[in-house]
Structure formats: C-alpha cells, structure tokens
Amino acid sequence: MGPPGVGKGTQAAQMQALLGVPHVSTGNILRVAIQQEGSALGPEVRRFVERGRLVPDGLMGDLIAERLERKDSVAGFILDGFPRTLEQVDILDGVLGRLGLELDRVLMLKVPEAEIVRRLSGRRTCPKCGSVFHLESRPPATAGVCDACGAELVQRPDDTERVIRERMKVYADQTLPVAEAYRSRGLLIEIDGFGEVDAVRARLTSGLGKV
Ligand code: AP5
Numbered sequence: 001m002g003p004p005g006v007g008k009g010t011q012a013a014q015m016q017a018l019l020g021v022p023h024v025s026t027g028n029i030l031r032v033a034i035q036q037e038g039s040a041l042g043p044e045v046r047r048f049v050e051r052g053r054l055v056p057d058g059l060m061g062d063l064i065a066e067r068l069e070r071k072d073s074v075a076g077f078i079l080d081g082f083p084r085t086l087e088q089v090d091i092l093d094g095v096l097g098r099l100g101l102e103l104d105r106v107l108m109l110k111v112p113e114a115e116i117v118r119r120l121s122g123r124r125t126c127p128k129c130g131s132v133f134h135l136e137s138r139p140p141a142t143a144g145v146c147d148a149c150g151a152e153l154v155q156r157p158d159d160t161e162r163v164i165r166e167r168m169k170v171y172a173d174q175t176l177p178v179a180e181a182y183r184s185r186g187l188l189i190e191i192d193g194f195g196e197v198d199a200v201r202a203r204l205t206s207g208l209g210k211v
Pocket residue numbers: 002003004005006007008009010011026027028030048049050052053054055056060080081082083084088119120122123124132133134135137138158167193194195196197200
C-alpha cells in the first residue's frame with residue numbers, strides 16, 4: 001500500500017516475477033472494466049475512478065473475491081490497491097478465511113509529496129497492456145510508444161492536478177486508517193520508496209523477511 005503514485009504498481013510488477021505469484025491490482029482490474037465495450041460495469045466504475053473517488057466497497061468485494069478464487073492465486077498473490085477502506089479490510093479477511101489463507105505482510109511505501117507530484121505528472125501508461133513508464137526516470141525506448149506491445153502511451157485521465165488532489169485526500173481520509181489497522185495486527189512494514197526502482201525493490205524484499 002501507499003499513496004497515489006508512490007510506486008506500488010511498478011514494484012508489484014517486479015515482485016510478481018521475483019516471487020512467482022500474480023500481481024493483483026484493483027486499479028488495473030477497474031481500468032480493464034472501463035475499457036471493455038458493452039460492459040455494464042464500465043460506465044458505473046468510470047464515474048468513480050475518473051473523479052478520484054473510491055468504487056463502492058460491495059462491488060470491490062465481489063471483484064476481489066472473484067480474482068483471488070482463481071487457480072493462479074492458490075500459491076499466493078501480491079495485492080496492490082486493496083484494501084483501501086476499513087470495510088475492505090473486513091471483506092478481505094472474509095475472502096482469505098474462506099480460502100484458508102492469511103496475509104503474510106503489509107508493505108507500505110512512503111515518499112515525500114513533491115516526489116509524488118513529480119512521479120504522477122511524468123507518468124505515461126499503456127492502455128493496451130498496462131505497462132507503466134515515466135518521462136524522466138523510466139522513458140520508453142521510442143518516445144510515446146510502449147516497449148512491451150507497441151501501443152501509443154497515454155496519460156491516465158485521473159492524473160490531472162484536480163483529481164490527484166482528490167485521490168490524496170481520499171487516501172488520507174479512508175486508507176491511512178487501514179495502515180493503522182494492520183499496524184495494530186503487527187503486519188505493517190513501512191518502506192522508504194525514494195530512490196532508484198532497484199534500490200526500492202531491494203528494501204521491499206528485505207522487508208518481506210521481517211515479520
Ligand atoms: P490505482 O491504480 O490503484 O491508483 P493509485 O493507488 O492512485 O496508485 P497509482 O496507480 O496512481 O500509483 P502507483 O503507486 O501504482 O505508482 P506507479 O508504480 O504507477 O487506483 C486508481 C483508482 O481506482 C482509484 O483512485 C479508485 O478510484 C479506484 N480503485 C482502485 N482500487 C480501489 C479499491 N480497492 N477500492 C475502491 N476504489 C479503488 O508509479 C508512478 C510513476 O512513478 C510511474 O511513472 C513510475 O514509472 C514512476 N516511478 C515508480 N517508482 C519510481 C522510482 N523509484 N523512482 C522514480 N520514478 C518511479
């Protein structure tokens with residue numbers, strides 16, 4: 001977990017390869033739903049995501065249960081962006097209980113706010129495969145083109161200044177209490193997310209061994 005733009009997706013994608021378990025990003029699941037033509041869910045979800053508001057807990061609970069019950073999650077998974085409310089903590093407890101699983105660790109990335117602004121304003125994403133780039137720190141080989149699939153890179157619609165401000169507020173109001181809940185369970189490990197991607201990954205992997 002961590003605030004918008006702190007590097008959760010970048011790190012989780014790398015940890016997925018390292019640990020051999022799927023990266024389950026609720027943000028990515030919702031963006032795919034928005035893009036699916038003819039889906040009833042897409043327009044409903046878009047209203048929340050593009051304003052920086054949280055999608056209702058009940059709907060998120062159904063999405064996460066469906067995802068974690070798939071075969072590829074049996075050996076574990078990396079959750080990115082879930083849970084984000086105390087209600088979602090309870091939902092996750094219920095899903096994990098049904099599956100006979102427990103959370104191993106909750107890793108929380110932290111960086112100064114100025115760095116978050118820099119990261120979000122320079123982010124470019126691939127609408128086709130979800131790869132994430134940055135104009136300065138992780139530029140694609142060809143400007144504006146995804147290295148992985150060749151699609152044209154875009155700026156996420158929720159990366160405008162107004163929506164970023166709303167996402168930060170929602171994070172402070174609704175998601176920081178989640179960190180406190182996991183701290184009181186002894187699961188939370190705070191990680192300095194500032195610096196090179198590889199250096200942050202090394203801190204995360206060492207954090208994984210600390211509980
Ligand atoms: P989501 O997609 O989860 O957005 P977020 O939490 O705001 O996080 P971001 O994806 O913006 O950032 P990130 O931390 O993954 O950073 P990244 O690695 O891309 O959710 C989007 C929306 O969906 C929510 O606002 C909400 O509406 C909805 N939603 C999602 N989950 C929900 C839930 N559970 N309940 C209800 N609603 C939900 O990095 C950012 C940039 O920095 C990139 O350009 C990257 O290249 C660069 N970068 C990364 N690391 C470094 C580094 N070490 N040094 C320099 N640059 C770096």
